[in-house]
Amino acid sequence: xxxxxxxxxxxxxxxxxxxxxxxxxxxxxxxxxxxxxxxxxxxxxxxxxxxxxxxxxxxxxxxxxxxxxxxxxxxxxxxxxxxxxxxxxxxxxxxxxxxxxxxxxxxxxxxxxx
Numbered sequence: 001x002x003x004x005x006x007x008x009x010x011x012x013x014x015x016x017x018x019x020x021x022x023x024x025x026x027x028x029x030x031x032x033x034x035x036x037x038x039x040x041x042x043x044x045x046x047x048x049x050x051x052x053x054x055x056x057x058x059x060x061x062x063x064x065x066x067x068x069x070x071x072x073x074x075x076x077x078x079x080x081x082x083x084x085x086x087x088x089x090x091x092x093x094x095x096x097x098x099x100x101x102x103x104x105x106x107x108x109x110x111x112x113x114x
Contacts, residue, residue, distance in 0.1 A: 035071025
C-alpha cells in the first residue's frame with residue numbers, strides 16, 4: 001500500500017543532508033541503512049551503498065528510479081534456483097547437448113585439416 005498523497009513522499013533527512021550541496025562526480029559511495037527512504041530528484045546521479053542485511057550493494061540512481069524506495073534496488077534474498085528431479089534432468093540434457101555439439105565441432109575441424 002502506498003503512502004497517501006497529502007503526506008507526500010518520505011525522504012529521510014539524513015540521506016537528503018548527505019546529497020544536498022554536493023556533486024555526484026566528487027562524492028563517492030554514500031552508505032546508508034535506510035532502505036525505506038524514497039528516491040527524490042535531488043539524488044539522481046549519486047551512488048548509494050544500500051544495506052541488504054549482509055553487505056552494502058551499490059545502487060546508481062537514475063531518473064527512472066525517482067519515486068521508488070532505495071531498498072527496491074538492493075535485494076535481501078539470494079535466489080539460487082529451483083531444484084528437484086526435473087531440474088537435474090534438464091541440466092543433464094543440456095550438458096549432453098553441449099558434449100555432442102563439441103564433438104561435432106571437433107569432427108568438422110579434423111576433416112578440414114586433412
